[in-house]
Amino acid sequence: MTGFVPEEEFDAVTREGFWIADFYTDHCGPCKALDMILSEILFDNPEINLAKCDIEKSPAYTERFDIGGTPTLYFMLDGEIKETLLGSQPREQLEELISKVMYGE
Amino acid sequence: MRTKFPYAGQIDLGPYFDAYFRREDAVRRLPTEAELRELARKAIVKDRLELAPLPADAPAELRDTLTLRTASALPKFNKERVVVTLGRGLYDRDLEEALAGKKAGESCSVTVKDQPVTAQVLEIKRKSVPEPTDEMVRALQTKDFQNNDITTVAGYEAFVREQKITEALSGVVYYLMQDVLKDYPVTEYDEEDLRVLGELEKAFFHRMTLEREGVDLLALSREEMQEKMHCDSLDAFVAQRYDWYKMKVQQCLIYLNILGLPCEGPTDPLDHYEVLSELQNKLFDLIKADLARRNAQ
Numbered sequence: 001m002t003g004f005v006p007e008e009e010f011d012a013v014t015r016e017g018f019w020i021a022d023f024y025t026d027h028c029g030p031c032k033a034l035d036m037i038l039s040e041i042l043f044d045n046p047e048i049n050l051a052k053c054d055i056e057k058s059p060a061y062t063e064r065f066d067i068g069g070t071p072t073l074y075f076m077l078d079g080e081i082k083e084t085l086l087g088s089q090p091r092e093q094l095e096e097l098i099s100k101v102m103y104g105e
Numbered sequence: 106m107r108t109k110f111p112y113a114g115q116i117d118l119g120p121y122f123d124a125y126f127r128r129e130d131a132v133r134r135l136p137t138e139a140e141l142r143e144l145a146r147k148a149i150v151k152d153r154l155e156l157a158p159l160p161a162d163a164p165a166e167l168r169d170t171l172t173l174r175t176a177s178a179l180p181k182f183n184k185e186r187v188v189v190t191l192g193r194g195l196y197d198r199d200l201e202e203a204l205a206g207k208k209a210g211e212s213c214s215v216t217v218k219d220q221p222v223t224a225q226v227l228e229i230k231r232k233s234v235p236e237p238t239d240e241m242v243r244a245l246q247t248k249d250f251q252n253n254d255i256t257t258v259a260g261y262e263a264f265v266r267e268q269k270i271t272e273a274l275s276g277v278v279y280y281l282m283q284d285v286l287k288d289y290p291v292t293e294y295d296e297e298d299l300r301v302l303g304e305l306e307k308a309f310f311h312r313m314t315l316e317r318e319g320v321d322l323l324a325l326s327r328e329e330m331q332e333k334m335h336c337d338s339l340d341a342f343v344a345q346r347y348d349w350y351k352m353k354v355q356q357c358l359i360y361l362n363i364l365g366l367p368c369e370g371p372t373d374p375l376d377h378y379e380v381l382s383e384l385q386n387k388l389f390d391l392i393k394a395d396l397a398r399r400n401a402q
Contacts, residue, residue: 002152004246026248033272035247036265039148045190046154046232047170099195104181 002042005051007058014076018102019049021074023067025056031071034088041094048098075101115365121284122395125277132273134400135393138266145265149237149245149258156230163229164206167192170230171204177222186227200224237261252317274389281392282359289362291355298375302350303343305378311339353381360384364391 005013005021014021022038024031042048055061055070065074068086075083075097082101085094125131136144156170165171170190175182182197189196191205200222203213212225235241239257247255249264314320322330327337336342357374364387366372374380 027252029250032247032250032268036144036148036268039151040144042151043147043154044168044193045170045195046156047188047190050152095193095195103187103196 002050005053007060014051015079017049019051019076021051021053023053023055023061023072024070028070030088034071037091077101116362118363121281124284125280132277135273136269141266141269142262145262146237149241149261150235153235154232156232159229159231161209164208165204165229167205171226172228174225174227178220182222274392277392278388285359289359291358294351299347299350301375307339307343309378357381360388
């Protein structure tokens, strides 16, 4: 599942299963690059869920999660934050983290 | 032509290209139109995929999504129920390859880290991929690089093309410039130049914020500026960015000398805020031509 998630719905949406929370803004170039890479990963792995979190439309995200820059990714399992990543990364590095959080080491 | 800037002669990029292409991770070609369209298609339909169970006698193929029961001394492979899509090796590449061809109810075994791993297929699902539509594109709420909403499939394809080509060429430029700057360092900066660049940027931010958001940065209070730009005023914002102006001067000078252009009028960074972007586009054309020449050989 992929969708835009406002801050007040974040907990309910990401409560179960594996989620990537993508904290971004519309005018951030690296966010667009990362979004393209995430799109490929999601297309190839439909069991992965993505919560798109626009920190300008939902400013409460910034304070709640101490977002220091965009893009920031949180990798979550059953509502618990397992890994975080700042900045756009190559697909291989993202897949490595996804694998680690989804399935364990 | 400004004479105080060094390197009046033209920098020959040839040897730097040769050194770059000796790198293992060098970009050797740009994405094709077919690859770019496929990327756009995946991005548009990614949240419209439907997974449907396969009939019991149908074998799994790569890219199918399987529910498994696994058994092993390794915790990662000892699960009552785990969902895995075959093909990218997110769970385990060897196991995923072994599962291709198996039907629901069948099992396979592999060895991981010297430990036997057994997996039984509980269910196989295959995704159906719809054709992208303009309505799907609008639902993505994506903005292009000029901050306009993208509303059509063709518009989205153009956005992906710009994104991926720029990304590939920027990577080449990054490595080329690292080597060029070793031979042509710029270490002395004129404070007046940096001040002029700051004024240009101040005018640019003021105009863009007014046009795009209807916000006059010069009319905001200190508190409002803190919230918007994390500084007390537009002047304070510009003052923080002298290191960026130094880098911009450096990049402009090197690009001008690679391209054989004079530092005057429309190509003088002290006259036009957008010069660096324009020079970079010209440099991109140079790199595209070099890639095409090398691929033709």
